[in-house]
Structure formats: structure tokens, C-alpha cells
Amino acid sequence: MSSLLGHSIIGISVSRLSDExxxxxxxxxxxxxxxxxxxxxxxxxxxxxxxTVFEYSHSVGFVIILPVLIILYLKYKQEQYLAxxxxxxxxASFSHLLLDLLVGVLPKAYLWPxxxxxxxxxxxxxxxxxKLDWDNYYLYRNLFIEFGILVPFILIMYIINKRxxxxxxxxxxxxxxxxxxxxxxxxxxxxxx
Numbered sequence: 536m537s538s539l540l541g542h543s544i545i546g547i548s549v550s551r552l553s554d555e556x557x558x559x560x561x562x563x564x565x566x567x568x569x570x571x572x573x574x575x576x577x578x579x580x581x582x583x584x585x586x587t588v589f590e591y592s593h594s595v596g597f598v599i600i601l602p603v604l605i606i607l608y609l610k611y612k613q614e615q616y617l618a619x620x621x622x623x624x625x626x627a628s629f630s631h632l633l634l635d636l637l638v639g640v641l642p643k644a645y646l647w648p649x650x651x652x653x654x655x656x657x658x659x660x661x662x663x664x665x666k667l668d669w670d671n672y673y674l675y676r677n678l679f680i681e682f683g684i685l686v687p688f689i690l691i692m693y694i695i696n697k698r699x700x701x702x703x704x705x706x707x708x709x710x711x712x713x714x715x716x717x718x719x720x721x722x723x724x725x726x727x728x
Contacts, residue, residue, distance in 0.1 A: 537634035538664035539571060541681045545634065546570025548689045549627045562620070565605060570627040572601050573635075593635055594647035598628040637661045640727050659727050660684065660719065680725075683718030691715065 550566035551558065576592040591597050602624035609617055632645055639659025644651055661684060662677035687710045694703045694710075 537631075537638055537661055538678055538681055539574065540678055541634055541661065541664075541685055542571045542574070542631055543567060544682070544685050544689065545630045546627045548692075549623050549630065552623060552626075566623055566627045569601050569605070569624055570631055572628070573598055573631045591644055591647045593632060593643045594645055595629075595632070596648040598632060599625070602628050634661060638663050658723065659725065660722050662722055662725050663727075677725075680718055680722050683714060684722055687711070687715040687718070 546567040546569065547563060549570065550563040573592045576590070602621070605624055606617070606621050609620060614620065635641075635643065636645060636656060637660045639656040640663050642653035642655045644653045662680045664674070664677065666674060668674065691707050691710055694707045
């Protein structure tokens with residue numbers, strides 16, 4: 536599983552992809568909720584002591600529920616920019632599955648209800664969130680690695696989107712060579728037992 540921080544970074548980034556007129560704190564919070572929503576199974580684990588109720592929370596079938604409900608509500612309210620907002624909702628929702636899949640540790644039924652078998656990648660790029668314990672060194676190390684992979688990637692995408700000046704090219708190259716690639720190799724080199 537990717538960390539709450541990783542899902543939040545991607546959720547906030549997705550919320551910033553929209554037209555400047557649609558940026559708001561309220562919308563960012565909705566996108567953030569959608570990005571972290573599949574981890575509701577961990578809340579069930581902490582409160583109920585079981586996660587079998589939400590066994591499929593990290594699946595295609597589950598991650599479309601909240602975006603569809605929000606889209607229906609926005610349509611009912613005759614919200615402007617509905618197509619763009621719908622795209623953001625689905626991007627944030629499916630980003631959760633992608634980030635967790637890129638950890639390459641815990642098999643999950645990502646394609647449920649179309650395919651019920653659990654699977655994982657034979658490799659990992661992002662580190663696992665680790666045990667949530669303030670004294671856990673690996674939690675902080677893994678958060679640092681995840682941050683070092685995701686933030687430069689988001690900045691690179693932002694810079695590529697700008698395309699207006701040559702200085703962005705050099706900044707992108709600098710980010711890729713000196714930050715992103717070393718963190719990628721560090722993340723990929725972690726033990727995944």
C-alpha cells in the first residue's frame with residue numbers, strides 16, 4: 536500500500552489540473568477525499584478489527600462509486616465544468632489503484648468485479664507505507680523515498696505542460712537526472728518480502 540501522503544500528493548495535484556476558474560479549497564478537498572477513499576478498509580480494520588467488509592475497496596468496481604455519486608450530485612446542482620470535474624474525480628480515484636499497484640507487495644483484486652483473482656506486480660517502484668508507528672525508522676525512510684519519486688514526477692508533468700520557455704527544459708532535465716532517477720532506483724531496490 537502506498538501512504539496517505541502519496542495519495543494526498545496525487546489528489547491535490549489532480550485537483551490543480553483544472554481550469555483556473557474551478558480551483559477552490561472545497562473542490563480540492565473533494566478530490567483529496569476521492570484519492571484516499573479506497574483506504575476505508577484500513578479504518579474498518581482499526582475500528583471493527585476486520586477488513587473483510589471492504590475486501591474489494593482497492594478495485595475498479597469500488598473506486599468508481601464515490602466519483603459517480605459526486606458527478607450525479609454535481610449534475611443535479613447543474614454545476615459548470617462537469618466534464619472536467621468528472622475527469623479529475625476518476626483520475627484521483629484510479630490513481631489510488633495505480634500507486635498501490637506500483638508498491639508491488641500486497642496482492643489485491645484490483646480488477647474486481649471483472650476478475651476476482653488477487654495479483655501484484657513482480658516488481659515495485661514505490662515503497663510500502665510501512666507500519667504506522669512513530670518509532671519506525673522505515674516509515675520515515677519510505678515516506679521520504681515516496682516523496683522523492685512522486686513530487687519530482689508531478690513537477691516534471693507541470694513543467695512539460697508549461698512548454699513556454701527553454702528554461703523549463705533545463706529544469707525538467709535537472710529534476711529527472713538529479714532527483715527523480717536516483718529515488719526511482721532507491722525505491723526499486725527495496726526488499727519486497
